[in-house]
Amino acid sequence: MTLRLYDTATRAVRDFVPRIAGQASIYLCGLTVQSEPHIGHLRSGVNYDVLRRWMIQGGLEVTFIRNITDIDDKVLAKAIERDRPFWSIAYANEVVLSGVYRALNVLPPTYEPRATGHITQMFELIETLIAGGHAYASADGCGDVYFAVGSFPAYGKLSGQRPDEMQAATDGPERAKRDPRDFALWKGAKPDEPQDAYWPSPWGVGRPGWHIECSAMVQRYLGDEFDIHGGGLDLVFPHHENEVAQSQAAGLPFARFWVHHALLNLGDKKMGKSTGNVINLDSVLERGIRPIELRYYLLAPHYRARIDFSWEALSESAVAFRRIEGFVARATELVGNVEPGVLHADFTAAMDDDLNTSAALAALHEVIREGNTALAEGNTSAVAASLASVRAMLAVLGIDPLAEPWRDTTSGGDLRGAVDALVALALEQRKAARDRKDWAAADAVRDQLKQAGIVVEDTPHGPRWTVESGR
Template identity: 75%
Template sequence: MRFYDSATREVRDFVPREPGKVGVYLCGLTVQAGPHIGHLRSGVNYDVLRRWLTRSGFEVTFVRNITDIDDKILDRAVAQQRPYWSIAYANEVTLAAAYQALGVQPPTYEPRATGHMTEMHELIAKLIAAGHAYPAADGSGDVYFDVRSYADYGALSGQRPDNMQAAVDGPARAKRAPGDFALWKGPKPGEPADAYWPSPWGRGRPGWHIECSAMAERYLGAEFDIHGGGLDLTFPHHENEVAQSKAAGFGFARYWVHHGLLNLGEAKMSKSLGNVLDLDAVQALGVRPVELRYYLASPHYRSRIDYSDGALRESAVAYQRIENFVQRATERVGPGEPGTVCTEFAAAMDNDLNTSAALATLHEVLRDGNAALAAGQDDTLREALASVRGMLDVLGVDPLAAPWRHASGGGNLTGVVDALVQLALEQRTQARARKDWAAADAVRDQLKQAGVVVEDTPHGPRWTVEDH
């Protein structure tokens, strides 16, 4: 297994710190607003990584944090005249629902920044004692990391400290150098009074970067295997994480795995820019969550996605063809279980998680399966179905696995609606049995008006949701 390591800028063989076990830390969201599909790409990409590591025999500890105290959240709280924590929590609930809708597995641990003040205080104190951080001399209560004290600063992002812009997370007058960044922030006029905690340096709140370093060490130890996040986090967030963590004596992340961005137009999808598309907007286009997941997982994780409605719909149609094969093959030979992935698929996934090449292999097996289905070669079909389901399971889009198996016609339907459709089909079957063709046609026509298309097969009626 090999990954492109952003720290060394090369594809490296993956050697975990501890044989058979992998620790992964993913920078989660700052919950000042609900998630857009660019955020959901991160969730899907690292869910695929986790699934592949698990399929490869590793025991995975997966940590994805929630940043629930931050300048942007406080700005929203002031603008909306709401408690900062109510904004953070409401958006966290929305995020969790979106992840669940896309079949993203819950992390092993999902720590919130506000629950780890003690760990942050201990880390900051260690940095001060080692000469890598200092309390501001102006009495503000701010504490800064001394960038010049860490010789390797800029190595992750490939930037020279002398060419970097000043950090904007604290007043310049309180810093020894413009690039020094805040570890702890004292109270500021106009901010919510309940957004502060006691500390050895006075009441205040943490800087963004110290939160992740403290939480990663708490749940994964001083050194762990993979640190993930969006390419846009490389600087300053991840650069600052590396500096403060290694300055404190931590080995920190052995591999840095960054995913590409999702663009809308000429710019990345961003809450601050206002050019966002969320899960509800995608579903309003008639695209199901499983189809969105397929769209987000199909390109190589490091590639940029230039979003368009047309590209999303094309991807949805491609998934529907896969889904149709699984459904027809299941009607013929039964569902079986997800099988072993083929050698070419495994090689693609082991080569820097190349889902694009892996999907090309899947489609080759799919063609063989469709040929076996047409020729009535049940043994070959059974083998192809198991292989296809195994590969889809790695990508998290197996139609017969939770949560997709309850949307039996391929529509965005709950199990309750599924049961109602089945009830109507039973009534139609009973009408046909007693040769009441008018009643049977009436049920079929009513279902069609509701967008449900019924197809009679040798194995009984099968229904799908009509595309509009």
């Protein structure tokens, strides 16, 4: 496939070519699970799910790794606050995260490793760095091990920062460091931290630093070099900068492309768990927005465009998706269940151009406009062609209402059969009233259905009903 991606490392759009023909490998920095996810986190899951689906559409076999950070400072702070084992907090939030991803139709990763399952690989990588003169154990006996930033001349290249202008890393006491910028690879045990959060190591009892976790997991599952490393813009420095440094200093080529998505802001601040500035999926559902509509909202802007969240914007986006859904429903009633067909050329060009979902949706809506015209004219062949193209585009974006997991769930879920029968009975009563010209009785049936959240639309092919949004 011909795919151009904006590469953070080179700050340019480059043609993506897999290392191995027909295969691609992606590593996405997953969440630190000290609390439940919010919709800012879900943007990451949705954006890289679309990238993965587009690569699969292009004929690539994709190995997709998304990690779980289940041990770090934030997780331990939450464990102390709640007086619970760190692992119980991490696992409970991981379960919630998996459920939310499923709700938004995010494909499961090929593997989803936890940091705590890869301590041995971290040891090996740290020992390699020490042997190469790129890392050292603290001389004060605290058990910390640090990466020597000055030993890696390319430090700062990914983020575009000058090492001589950098502030001290805050993940360890400066007294233990040779250089304030050096960052922790291994952290010795501390009396004020949970004592079940430590492992024996060559440098004393302790736990891993944040950055070494990802480098170890990447090498374990994708090898010394892989295609794409993804994450949010807030991870470029220091997390990804440190990953590059420690991995390449250990002799690993590491990522060929760096792709970062912009953040979702609430007001003038990044949505973040540490500030309580969050909106989760349950909050969205309470407002009558369905998961498929939230997915549409998150993927509609270009992945490098910041989203300034507002309930008004989310509602407008939901209305836009319902127009798509409405066309699919009306077209299917006329021509039956048409399978996804050929992608529109403008959609393909947009997706190949740095995954420009905004332009791709413009192409989708243009096909829908043509399909609506064909519907008005009763041109069944044109309607079928439009529907096939629309479904193909929606499949790439993961929002085809006629496909799993959305099928039926948008109009009543498991209760659809019972609701169908009850509404059909009411519509028969309405038809009987209309046949005898008892318009008041017919309108009364329609009003009663509306009060129950059922919207009836009269079409040339008979009445069509849908569940009112928010019910």
